[in-house]
Amino acid sequence: MxxxxxxxxxxxxxxxxxxxxxxxxxxxxxxxxxxxxxxxxxxxxxxxxxxxxxRTFFLASCTKLITSIAALQTVERDLIRLDDPLDEHLPELTTQPIIVGGVDATFEWKQATKSITLRHLLSHSSGAVYDFMDSALTAWRQSREETPTVSQSGIVAKDYAMPRTFEAGEGWMYGTSLDWAGLLVARLNSMSLEQYVEENISIPLGMTSFTWHLSRKPHVEGNLVRMSVRGEDGKLSAGTHPPFPEPVEEGGGAGLYANVxxxxxxxxxxxxxxxxxxxxxxxxxxxxxxxxxxxxxxxxxxxxxxxxxxxxxxxxxxxxxxxxxxxxxxxxxxxxxxxxxxxxxxxxxxxxxxxxxxxxxxxxxxxxxxxxxxxxxxxxxxxxxxxxxxxxxxxxxx
Structure with a gap:
């Protein structure tokens, strides 16, 4: 070393x-x-x-592993199976059409023919992607005079209710799948994702720093490391503190704070x-x-x-x-x-x-x-x- x-x-x-x-x-x-x-x-x-x-770190997408664990715990409780269709549980996602195109700011639609499953969500093969990573979704946002963005509110069913980019199981792309998996965990267990993680991951392992809501854990908020931003000149400057506003709900794809x-x-x-x-x-x-x-x-x-x-x-x-x-x-x-x-x-x-x-x-x-x-x-x-x-x-x- x-x-x-x-x-x-x-x-x-x-x-x-x-x-x-x-x-x-x-x-x-x-x-x-x-x-x-x-x-x-x-x-x-x-x-x-x-x-x-x-010290406390904003985990961003390191949150996804925690959500995957919570989802598999939910499978172990027989509340869902990995390959069950999710139409009943996540209609805001499963009813979305598939968007294709994006060249010259054009796009078109086709109706999905395959059901999304939890396996698809956990493996990023559901077709639910981040809009800023896909040209067709970017064109769609522009057609609505909207800006591609990552949800800061944590309200997954509202912020990420957008078209998918491929049929479930027929591709791979990083995106919002784990946010939807977190919402599925919350709905099937009849509690918020924060409460679920606290009761079923944090407490069993004796952990005290996991939270999406800094205001709920002052000792975690008080230890928060500040974000630094690298400019085009290669120099670091101080970023926004905290890095994002406190969310209303919790997304399983990002937003968790914790210490190492x-x-x-x-x-x-x-x-x-x-x-x-x-x-x-x-x-x-x-x-x-x-x-x-x-x-x-x-x-x-x-x-x-x-x-x-x-x-x-x-x-x-x-x-x-x-x-x-x-x-x-x-x-x-x-x-x-x-x-x-x-x-x-x-x-x-x-x-x-x-x-x-x-x-x-x-x-x-x-x-x-x-x-x-x-x-x-x-x-x-x-x-x-x-x-x-x-x-x-x-x-x-x-």
Whole structure:
């Protein structure tokens, strides 16, 4: 780890040209820290203080893993099956037409013929995508004099009730599927997603920092790390604090706040022979490849790397063998380059402010890299993150 630690020190020493601060951790299946480090400050604002390990991070899309766990818990309760049609439960989504086009600001419609299932939602194969990532949806928004955006209210049924871009099961694209999965969890369990996560994930693992609503947990709000924004000149400036207004409801795709200690409690639990949150068979499904070789889903997964997971595979998809599980991107064969390594069997995903988590059950470790810098795929942060992960898998794992 010495080479990473040297890079860590240099990144923090570069001021607004480098990385303001980061917390990194590696845990084993007992939940013990194999490695833990924190350096830098809680932002670049006036009055920034030294970062410590108890600080709160905006998790963005790292929220999705928590929602996947909640959804599989709901399956375990026999409230839904993975392949049941969701027409009755999520009509705001399932009645949406499919939009095609987008060239020269044109688009057309076709009626969907296949039902969406929870499996489709958890594997991003439902056709529900972020509007700013699709040209047809962008044209549709413009035709309505609307701006493509990510929901800040958390009211999924209203903010994300928009056309889908392909038939369920016939593609892959990152988007709003996990937000809809969170709404499904809330409806089937007759409680808000926040309440569900508190009762069924936070309390069983003894965690206190998980929340979508900072006002409900003052100790979490008071520890919030400030967002830093990288400008076109490469310099960091202070971002909005908090990064988004407090939501009305909760979206399962983003919006959760937590500290690194609590998030790694979840990662460690997924490594256990007898997990607390899920049955072992359900954890297996998180790690199970969902797309057939040569199928439309797998082809689309490779084709859509640039806007979605490229930083998680070392900035290049050349030679990689991947799939998608029910919990994130799944590495099917070692990604081994001179300066980057990610082993076979790793389940992984990231979050907008350049966070990263990875789990590998064969090697018995999980890791988290937490920082608050936007925009996504910041080259300074991603270089450091890649060095951290590479050092973990090459030097700490069995």
């Amino acid at each position: 010495e080479q990473f630690e040297e890079a860590f020190e240099k990144a923090m020493a570069r001021g607004s040209d480098g990385v303001p601060g980061a917390a990194v951790a590696v845990v084993n299946q007992e939940g013990n820290y194999v490695y833990q480090n924190v350096k830098g400050h809680d932002g670049v604002h006036n009055g920034a203080t030294a970062l410590n390990f108890d 200690h609590d998030y790694t409690r979840v990662l460690a639990d997924l490594l256990k022979d007898s997990p607390i949150l899920l049955k072992k068979t359900s954890v297996d499904m998180l790690f199970a490849p969902q797309f057939e070789e040569g199928g439309a889903g797998l082809s689309a997964l490779y084709a859509n790397s640039e806007m979605t997971y490229k930083p998680m595979v070392g900035q290049s998809i050349d030679g990689i063998v991947i799939n998608h599980g029910l919990g994130g991107l799944l590495v099917q064969e070692d990604i081994q380059r001179e300066t980057y390594f990610k082993p076979k069997g790793t389940l992984t995903w990231s979050g907008l402010p350049n966070l990263l988590w990875s789990i590998n059950r064969e090697r018995g470790l999980a890791l988290m890299f937490a920082v608050q810098v936007i925009p996504w795929n910041d080259k300074e942060v991603q270089s450091l993150s890649a060095q951290f992960e590479t050092a973990v898998w090459r030097h700490l794992s069995r």
